[in-house]
Amino acid sequence: MNRRISADALRLAIPALSLTVLLAAVFWLQPRAMSYVGLNLLFNLAVPIALATIAQMLIMSVNDLDLSMGTFVSFVACVTATFLRDAPLVGVLILAGAVAVYSVLGVVIYLRNLPSIVVTLGMSFVWAGLAVLLLPSPGGQAPDWARALMTVKPPLVPMAIVASIAIAIVAHLVVMRSSLGVLIRGVGGNQRSVERAGWSVVATRAAAYGLAGIFAVLAGIALVGLTTSADANIALRYTLLSIAGVILGGGEFIGGRVSPVGAVIGALTLTLAGSFLSFLRISPDWQIGAQGAILIVVLALRLLLRRVEIREKGR
Amino acid sequence: MTIRKMLLASVAVACAAMPMTAFADTSGKKIALSNNYAGNSWRQAMLTSWDKVTGEAVKTGVVAAADPFTTAENQATEQAAQIQNMILQGYDAIVLNAASPTALNGAIKEACDAGITVVSFDGIVTEPCAWRIAVDFKEMGRSQVEYLSKKVPEGGNLLEIRGLAGVFVDDEISAGIHEGVKQFPQFKVAGSVHGDWAQDVAQKAVAGILPSLPEVVGVVTQGGDGYGAAQAIAAAKRPMPVIVMGNREDELKWWKEQKDANGYETMSVSIAPGVSTLAFWVAQQILDGKEVKKDLVVPFLRIDQDNLEQNLANTQAGGVANVEYSQEDALKVIEAAK
Numbered sequence: 001m002n003r004r005i006s007a008d009a010l011r012l013a014i015p016a017l018s019l020t021v022l023l024a025a026v027f028w029l030q031p032r033a034m035s036y037v038g039l040n041l042l043f044n045l046a047v048p049i050a051l052a053t054i055a056q057m058l059i060m061s062v063n064d065l066d067l068s069m070g071t072f073v074s075f076v077a078c079v080t081a082t083f084l085r086d087a088p089l090v091g092v093l094i095l096a097g098a099v100a101v102y103s104v105l106g107v108v109i110y111l112r113n114l115p116s117i118v119v120t121l122g123m124s125f126v127w128a129g130l131a132v133l134l135l136p137s138p139g140g141q142a143p144d145w146a147r148a149l150m151t152v153k154p155p156l157v158p159m160a161i162v163a164s165i166a167i168a169i170v171a172h173l174v175v176m177r178s179s180l181g182v183l184i185r186g187v188g189g190n191q192r193s194v195e196r197a198g199w200s201v202v203a204t205r206a207a208a209y210g211l212a213g214i215f216a217v218l219a220g221i222a223l224v225g226l227t228t229s230a231d232a233n234i235a236l237r238y239t240l241l242s243i244a245g246v247i248l249g250g251g252e253f254i255g256g257r258v259s260p261v262g263a264v265i266g267a268l269t270l271t272l273a274g275s276f277l278s279f280l281r282i283s284p285d286w287q288i289g290a291q292g293a294i295l296i297v298v299l300a301l302r303l304l305l306r307r308v309e310i311r312e313k314g315r
Numbered sequence: 316m317t318i319r320k321m322l323l324a325s326v327a328v329a330c331a332a333m334p335m336t337a338f339a340d341t342s343g344k345k346i347a348l349s350n351n352y353a354g355n356s357w358r359q360a361m362l363t364s365w366d367k368v369t370g371e372a373v374k375t376g377v378v379a380a381a382d383p384f385t386t387a388e389n390q391a392t393e394q395a396a397q398i399q400n401m402i403l404q405g406y407d408a409i410v411l412n413a414a415s416p417t418a419l420n421g422a423i424k425e426a427c428d429a430g431i432t433v434v435s436f437d438g439i440v441t442e443p444c445a446w447r448i449a450v451d452f453k454e455m456g457r458s459q460v461e462y463l464s465k466k467v468p469e470g471g472n473l474l475e476i477r478g479l480a481g482v483f484v485d486d487e488i489s490a491g492i493h494e495g496v497k498q499f500p501q502f503k504v505a506g507s508v509h510g511d512w513a514q515d516v517a518q519k520a521v522a523g524i525l526p527s528l529p530e531v532v533g534v535v536t537q538g539g540d541g542y543g544a545a546q547a548i549a550a551a552k553r554p555m556p557v558i559v560m561g562n563r564e565d566e567l568k569w570w571k572e573q574k575d576a577n578g579y580e581t582m583s584v585s586i587a588p589g590v591s592t593l594a595f596w597v598a599q600q601i602l603d604g605k606e607v608k609k610d611l612v613v614p615f616l617r618i619d620q621d622n623l624e625q626n627l628a629n630t631q632a633g634g635v636a637n638v639e640y641s642q643e644d645a646l647k648v649i650e651a652a653k
Contacts, residue, residue, distance in 0.1 A: 033403050041399040041425065045392060138417040227395065229417035237390045278400045287387035
């Protein structure tokens with residue numbers, strides 16, 4: 001029992017450590033960032049990414065992968081900048097419908113035994129198409145409340161940090177502390193034993209996908225709150241960023257092993273890595289490679305750690 | 316008496332110094348270029364022009380720095396983060412070619428709030444606090460028909476080559492061409508194909524539609540498609556109409572060959588990638604304290620019969636004819652907007 005906790009703590013230690021090292025490097029390169037305004041500018045675009053990462057994490061905790069995350073967040077952004085502002089009731093209904101579609105997807109993937117990658121890849125075209133239908137040319141306007149929420153200036157600690165901590169706490173409570181969270185991770189770890197224990201796998205998967213849909217909707221709203229208006233292609237990068245964030249934060253592709261706090265830290269690390277490379281004045285041709293290198297270094301550290309873990313267990 | 320003289324003298328000195336002090340000195344100012352994409356010859360030329368002109372400006376002390384940044388992927392969220400990083404880096408002005416006209420507005424607002432001058436060009440942004448150097452694509456289309464009306468006063472059938480379907484630029488240029496046809500009713504668009512701004516696509520499309528067309532006196536284009544059209548028409552052994560070119564190197568080279576062989580006459584029009592340097596000078600002028608209207612229009616780069624050789628010599632193989640703008644050009648554009 002004792003060892004299990006230490007292993008989990010270690011799992012979280014690596015992402016936390018990489019974030020700290022990066023942050024120190026950024027502060028050293030650009031002392032201006034070491035301020036209320038600076039921290040907010042560094043991290044405010046990480047808030048929607050963190051929400052999308054939590055959504056992806058929920059899908060990954062039932063051993064699936066969502067390749068439509070980027071287009072779905074873009075679609076939500078378009079709904080937010082149009083319907084949610086002009087006709088809030090219709091907007092809420094559309095978003096609720098979208099979350100319901102996510103739940104249904106989770107069920108269909110399970111019942112028909114379909115590969116989630118294929119289904120969500122297909123859905124990504126559906127979401128992209130709907131987004132283009134809603135906003136054929138970039139435009140729309142963020143609802144005032146979303147804009148106010150994302151530009152609020154709380155005392156002492158900037159919005160981006162407060163929001164990241166709040167997201168981490170809420171996701172931690174839902175995934176690690178609630179019985180639903182245990183079930184979701186159980187389905188990812190060992191579906192049959194959950195089934196034999198008398199739980200409904202269908203309902204659990206529907207709930208996991210539905211929750212992911214809710215977090216993705218929040219990501220879209222947060223993004224529009226930051227950008228003030230939408231574009232049908234606004235969040236295409238989020239698909240890969242969210243997957244990388246989960247893995248960077250100590251999650252695994254299979255086995256229901258995920259860490260919500262780690263996922264948020266992973267999203268922050270990815271955002272910071274971009275700024276770090278930009279402050280270093282690395283040429284854009286090398287930037288993608290450098291971003292990849294940072295990912296590989298962190299993952300290599302984890303692999304090393306796992307070896308230590310296994311050796312400890314063997315003893 | 317002497318006191319009065321001294322007072323007068325000091326007033327005179329103050330008056331003489333006034334125009335100097337009205338303008339801020341920009342030698343300590345830092346300007347950044349935020350670019351979303353570098354993957355084609357136009358954008359490469361744009362970045363080269365920027366380096367050339369701003370490098371000179373930094374050397375002579377007009378500004379302290381003019382650093383170009385390009386995002387690794389052509390994504391609005393990434394460019395928004397890039398702009399926010401520039402705010403942290405303490406730039407006084409940001410010149411940008413935007414990935415999206417709207418998705419960067421939040422980051423641009425942050426920059427404006429931090430007292431930074433934001434000038435967008437080519438890919439412009441809608442945020443009201445930023446300046447826009449826009450391209451009048453409609454006029455680019457209309458001017459082609461106007462040229463043809465002088466070249467072929469009796470009129471006739473036109474073949475229109477359009478760009479990539481569904482793209483804003485394609486709609487705008489085409490609308491301009493049809494406006495031009497309305498203005499000069501002796502012309503009629505007899506057929507229209509999509510050339511996707513690529514010579515090979517244009518060649519295939521024109522070859523496909525030619526047999527169904529009556530005699531064509533002019534071909535109106537969008538750039539990057541004139542050479543392909545010429546190849547298709549030559550292959551069909553039809554009389555060569557006036558093909559309006561789009562400043563690409565292969566188009567100009569073909570035009571030169573024809574001009575030398577049989578005195579072929581046409582014109583060529585497009586936007587010079589050096590517009591980035593125009594944006595740089597506009598930003599510098601704003602930092603200098605000059606009143607500049609928020610919406611400016613880029614002049615086209617037009618090549619005619621007499622300056623063909625000169626432009627062709629300055630164009631790289633496989634590239635686009637380019638022109639770099641100077642501070643005086645920027646002042647002219649600013650004046651024209653008033």
